[in-house]
Amino acid sequence: MAPRLLRWAALALLALHLAVTLPGTLGRVWEWTAVSVERAGEDRLAVERRMKGAAYFDAIEAIRRLLPRQAAYGLVAGGREMGEDNWVRYDLAPRRAVYLGELRSLPGPSRMARRIPPDLHYVVVAYDRGQPPRFFEREGFLQALLQLRRDAR
Amino acid sequence: MTPAELLSGLAGPVAFGAAGWAITGLLPGLRLRSGHRLGFAYLLGVAWTAGMLYALSHFASVPLRRPAVLAVVAVPLLAWAVRAVVAWRGRRRRLPGEAREPGRGRGRRRDFLALAVVLVAGAISLAVLAESLTAPLLDWDGRMTWASQARWVRAAGTVDAPVLLEKRWAVIHPRYPLLMPVAQVAALELVRAPVESQAFRPLYALFFPALLLVLWGEARLRAGRRAALIAVLALALAPFPAWNVQGGAASAFSDLPLAAFWGASVALLLRLRPFSGRNGMSHGVAAALLMAAAVLTKNEGWALAPAAVALALVVAAWRGGLQRRRRLAAAGLAALGVGLALALLLSWRSLVPNRFDEAYVERAAWRDLGPAAWGNLVEVAPLLFRHTFGLESWGLLFWAAPLVLVAGARGLLRRGGLPLLLAALGPLALGLAAYASNPHRVRLAEVTWSRFLLQAAVPGLLALALALRGLLPSARPRPPV
Numbered sequence: 001m002a003p004r005l006l007r008w009a010a011l012a013l014l015a016l017h018l019a020v021t022l023p024g025t026l027g028r029v030w031e032w033t034a035v036s037v038e039r040a041g042e043d044r045l046a047v048e049r050r051m052k053g054a055a056y057f058d059a060i061e062a063i064r065r066l067l068p069r070q071a072a073y074g075l076v077a078g079g080r081e082m083g084e085d086n087w088v089r090y091d092l093a094p095r096r097a098v099y100l101g102e103l104r105s106l107p108g109p110s111r112m113a114r115r116i117p118p119d120l121h122y123v124v125v126a127y128d129r130g131q132p133p134r135f136f137e138r139e140g141f142l143q144a145l146l147q148l149r150r151d152a153r
Numbered sequence: 154m155t156p157a158e159l160l161s162g163l164a165g166p167v168a169f170g171a172a173g174w175a176i177t178g179l180l181p182g183l184r185l186r187s188g189h190r191l192g193f194a195y196l197l198g199v200a201w202t203a204g205m206l207y208a209l210s211h212f213a214s215v216p217l218r219r220p221a222v223l224a225v226v227a228v229p230l231l232a233w234a235v236r237a238v239v240a241w242r243g244r245r246r247r248l249p250g251e252a253r254e255p256g257r258g259r260g261r262r263r264d265f266l267a268l269a270v271v272l273v274a275g276a277i278s279l280a281v282l283a284e285s286l287t288a289p290l291l292d293w294d295g296r297m298t299w300a301s302q303a304r305w306v307r308a309a310g311t312v313d314a315p316v317l318l319e320k321r322w323a324v325i326h327p328r329y330p331l332l333m334p335v336a337q338v339a340a341l342e343l344v345r346a347p348v349e350s351q352a353f354r355p356l357y358a359l360f361f362p363a364l365l366l367v368l369w370g371e372a373r374l375r376a377g378r379r380a381a382l383i384a385v386l387a388l389a390l391a392p393f394p395a396w397n398v399q400g401g402a403a404s405a406f407s408d409l410p411l412a413a414f415w416g417a418s419v420a421l422l423l424r425l426r427p428f429s430g431r432n433g434m435s436h437g438v439a440a441a442l443l444m445a446a447a448v449l450t451k452n453e454g455w456a457l458a459p460a461a462v463a464l465a466l467v468v469a470a471w472r473g474g475l476q477r478r479r480r481l482a483a484a485g486l487a488a489l490g491v492g493l494a495l496a497l498l499l500s501w502r503s504l505v506p507n508r509f510d511e512a513y514v515e516r517a518a519w520r521d522l523g524p525a526a527w528g529n530l531v532e533v534a535p536l537l538f539r540h541t542f543g544l545e546s547w548g549l550l551f552w553a554a555p556l557v558l559v560a561g562a563r564g565l566l567r568r569g570g571l572p573l574l575l576a577a578l579g580p581l582a583l584g585l586a587a588y589a590s591n592p593h594r595v596r597l598a599e600v601t602w603s604r605f606l607l608q609a610a611v612p613g614l615l616a617l618a619l620a621l622r623g624l625l626p627s628a629r630p631r632p633p634v
Contacts, residue, residue, distance in 0.1 A: 017550050020544065044154045086301075098322065
């Protein structure tokens with residue numbers, strides 16, 4: 001390609017990049033700013049509740065009230081989507097989690113009783129996006145385990 | 154939300170920025186124009202504060218609490234104040250060779266392009282910042298890794314938190330470097346925010362304007378005002394760096410901080426001509442701090458930082474000339490920074506048992522880097538093409554960039570652009586090596602390729618600006634920088 005033609009092609013393509021991306025960018029600026037201004041007038045927790053889902057948020061808040069921040073709990077992945085238990089782990093941090101496995105694959109109550117470390121008194125079962133996690137005391141979890149497993153399969 | 158809740162998100166970044174501004178005031182070579190200096194100030198402030206706290210917590214068991222944060226932030230401020238008092242009392246004159254940035258000061262032209270870039274980049278930055286002040290964190294890696302680590306570290310008051318050191322606890326990527334989680338802790342400790350507070354989010358959002366300011370300043374020194382403004386606009390308008398919630402400024406991923414720390418350091422080390430006198434050492438000190446931060450921010454920093462320093466040493470030795478010793482000294486200082494950061498990281502990691510980690514490096518089938526590598530790369534090529542050339546991530550930037558680089562190759566090479574281009578290839582080579590050798594390469598490429606492109610942004614756009622300079626009509630001659 002002749003140098004002059006190459007030069008103008010390069011500048012034209014770069015100008016096209018700016019032209020193509022500018023309208024979408026300005027639209028996003030407007031949208032994000034407007035939404036942020038609206039959120040700024042709301043209660044912070046109300047915003048978080050709406051964005052994470054009321055059922056999920058309320059369940060997390062309830063577990064936070066029951067479990068002190070320095071507490072530990074067993075974490076079970078009860079949903080089908082990969083990684084959803086991560087969000088429960090984050091939202092309950094700095095409480096520490098021991099990962100017990102996927103609900104569908106857990107053994108029966110007697111074996112599970114040996115798997116759960118003796119110093120863990122609580123179990124949290126995390127489900128898919130937006131669904132509330134469930135909180136159990138250790139014995140309650142073992143009693144409910146078979147039904148929970150059936151529901152998960 | 155109360156004004157206090159909104160403003161608590163800004164206290165940390167303001168404190169880091171103030172510390173960083175003081176650091177730039179102590180380094181003659183970084184007394185730049187305001188915007189350029191502000192970009193470096195934010196990066197240096199975060200690097201200094203979080204880096205020092207990381208080291209103090211690990212080596213000296215200093216509790217990560219408000220007094221320690223305030224003390225670390227105060228050190229450069231006090232040093233700057235002492236220096237200012239000494240200078241005032243001595244009524245010192247400007248020393249010979251203490252350079253001012255070319256063209257600084259009077260008679261700065263205002264033009265439509267500059268106004269447009271400031272408005273657009275400023276509006277984008279403010280929109281992302283507003284979102285970070287008013288919404289909770291919802292991204293993947295931010296919640297899974299970085300912010301979770303920050304909560305545990307803050308609760309324990311140490312980077313050697315028992316939850317990280319004891320294998321029984323479910324921690325994803327427990328050995329990931331902790332610079333950004335420590336920065337989160339520092340930001341929240343400053344305002345005594347509750348542990349579930351989201352007030353750390355603006356810390357990440359502000360890396361975007363900081364990166365743009367550094368890019369603008371460094372590009373302007375090398376390629377002139379217009380080329381620099383266009384390069385900044387081209388990056389600002391690309392969707393991924395600002396808006397993407399899985400790696401951009403709207404997230405709490407560590408890729409944008411890494412891009413900023415590493416890119417700013419590379420820009421300093423690869424200046425064609427550091428300023429005279431002590432300013433070469435200034436660049437070395439700043440580059441050392443920023444490279445150390447890159448090592449402590451993400452695993453990729455382990456490879457990118459030493460590679461960039463090695464490139465700087467080779468370039469310094471190759472170029473020769475009067476500046477050779479100063480460039481070698483600057484690169485040597487940066488190497489020292491990398492070495493110290495690696496020592497900290499290796500010492501800390503030795504305490505942390507690995508679990509819940511893909512172990513990309515350990516599990517990579519390195520034998521596949523041979524004959525099977527090409528086939529593996531062909532497998533992910535369509536994905537890479539879509540993420541690179543797709544409008545939704547980068548607009549037409551990567552369609553235009555190669556053409557600009559080829560058309561402006563003469564100016565690019567004459568003005569020392571080749572090392573910048575080589576540096577920009579570093580993150581991309583790292584990504585390709587990972588894809589060539591990892592059994593889960595398709596999933597890996599899907600979620601990481603744009604982030605590698607982001608990591609290459611500063612040296613890549615600097616090279617673009619250099620090439621662009623010769624293509625723009627009526628470009629004024631500038632001395633090479």
